Amino acid sequence: MTEAAVTHSIEHITLPTASLGTERNVTVHRFGTPGARPKAYLHAALHAQELPGIVVLEHLQKRLHEADAEGKIIGEIALVPFANPIGLSQQIMMEAQGRYDLDTNRNYNRGFPDLIGEVVEVIADSLTDDGDENVAVIRTAIGTALEGRKDAREADVLKLRLLQLSHDADLVLDLHSAWEALLHLFVTDVNWPDADDLARQIGAEVVLVDRGNRMMTFKSAHALLWKEVAARFPDHPVPPGSLTAVVELRGQRDVDDHLTRPDADNLYHWLQRRGVIAGSPGPLPEARCEPRSVVGLHRLTAEAGGILVYHRQLGHAVREGETFCHILDPETATRTPVTAPIDGLLYARRSHRFARKGQYFCAIAGDTPIEG
Template identity: 45%
Template sequence: MMTPPPVLSARRTELPLPAVAPGTRRALTVLRFGTPGARPKAYLQAGLHADELPGMLTLRHLAARLAEAEDRGEIAGEIIVVPVANPIGLDQRINGFLMGRYDQTTAGNYNRDYPDLAALIGDSLAGRLGTDAAANVATIRAAMAEALAGPEPLSEVDALRHRLVSLAFDADIVLDLHADNEAELHVYTGTPLWPDALDLASELDARAVLLAEISGGNPFDEACSGPWWALAKRHPEAVVPPACLAATIELRSNDAVDDRLADDDARAIYRFLERRGVLSTGGSGVLPRLRCEATPLDAMQQLKATSAGVVSYRRHLGEFVYLGEIVADVIDPLGDSVPVAATTDGILFARHSQTWAWPGKVIGKIAGAVPLPERRGRLLTD
């Protein structure tokens, strides 16, 4: 096993969360590198869904590399790293299993319902924005800071969301590391951020890139990047650039926890930060070729079972499937076998590792190119 050097305690701060009971308190651990207020600012977190583990190891390796880079004076901007973004979910264990996707108190998804900063500050910006893009960015970020400076939410989960957004809202780059149930590495990002985010997807060797302006539910990455294009539409007289490149990175499968793979992913993110000037060490090497096409999120088929039974996949992850092709069979041990077909051409980039299905269960995802009529409203799997 690879063991990176320890991160110095001087770079570590603890942000307490509200106590849920006497004698009980959790905290968010934050690692800071570079100079506060310097640009570009990058914010990276992992484990927002606390049972998605590969990203936590990746940021452990990345933090070690950043500590070494800082000692060499190679950090040009500011970098904030939160390797464990959800200490609440990490404490949710049922029958010997960690269950960290949903809050057990509210049943809410930890990666939904973040503050809508565009709605909070939109009215206050009337008459304050003009044709100077840099000045507008500074004005908008100041308004966001003011909106977030109010009283902290009372509940532990809402306070966690508030703290995470408060750390990230003014970043130039926001990377939220997740892992799918069983998947190839893929990236979700905003349509206005493509092809600008090509270097990120290429360095990570993504096998699918899913694009949407609004995916529904206000997940963390869109809470950081979405306000910029929302405000651009709300104030068409002004020049409002997409000043935050935010992306959700799905680091393959929940169970694909491998320390060497995590180190490879950390190296890829490090190279991306070099390319973006957050690190002063260049990043002028040849960009790897992206081995997929970016496709609309509303063109992604959620392959759903129509019956209960054991899932037997006919196609493997990463394979191209065609409209009408049978991707899996749902087999009733006491009855019939029901085929599940692709309704689009595209890459099968995700499957479900628990091969028991029921009607409506998503057992696969296909990155197609043509928007599908049923893909409306909330586009992400809850």
């Protein structure tokens, strides 16, 4: 048997120099034949201190190299193992600060280009009765709109480049982590229940389905665009051009191989299931949860300042009114009870156990079914 030609290549995309004497790059690993379908795009650590995805993609890369050597890559795969080299460089007093751009105080996962209006205008006379053709037309329009942008700031160019790498992909995964959390998934309704196999394959313990929002997260820049373009042209078939999901890989410190290697295996199997890689993915695991509407998501803020003393751990099913935590004010020796605002699952919390009054400290996914 002759060995297959290896397709792996590495590209370094240089960002504009923001400060004299510095230069940063986005590294892209590509597998498969350019233009082959399906195309999958995965990146990690857009919030730069959310490290588990970086390790997961390292494990995944090893498997992709093996598949590549055996000629098993059917589609095209682009991996960006660390999507935010700017955020990775931000440290204050030994603490990584990769969620917000310290130049502007903007969340790195907000303010992606909103191309919806521009795309709608360009494609208005080009849509047909063929859904696949329409997807191709819209992808071209998105690509052209991205090329026409004149962003100058390093962080804005970073966002532009990430969209240029991913806008024409069939599968788009944005790997994040919370401070401490169960493995969970955010999906826009336009991609649900299509993403059910992803949720089951990666063993998501919480699936939150939203309607998309105009804060233009990376996910919105994909899913909301497809959703709104379809809504604007009800007389033409416009299927979502991509399945885009945010995979929250537990907590930021959950980088160890016993967690991240199985996560990578699951992503590999999902890519097999979706026809990107040849081979059998095995049986699809049972769902570990019912999908929930993001409407029932409660991010709790502290009613008093003090030390957070939890009585319940992550994964605990809380009942409305249940006291699951106290905030201790050591000066007055008082404990302010924290009660659950809704029946649901305690699924994420900040790792710091000190809260200032008004500060976010944990999240409960309410048992709110998705609409429709």
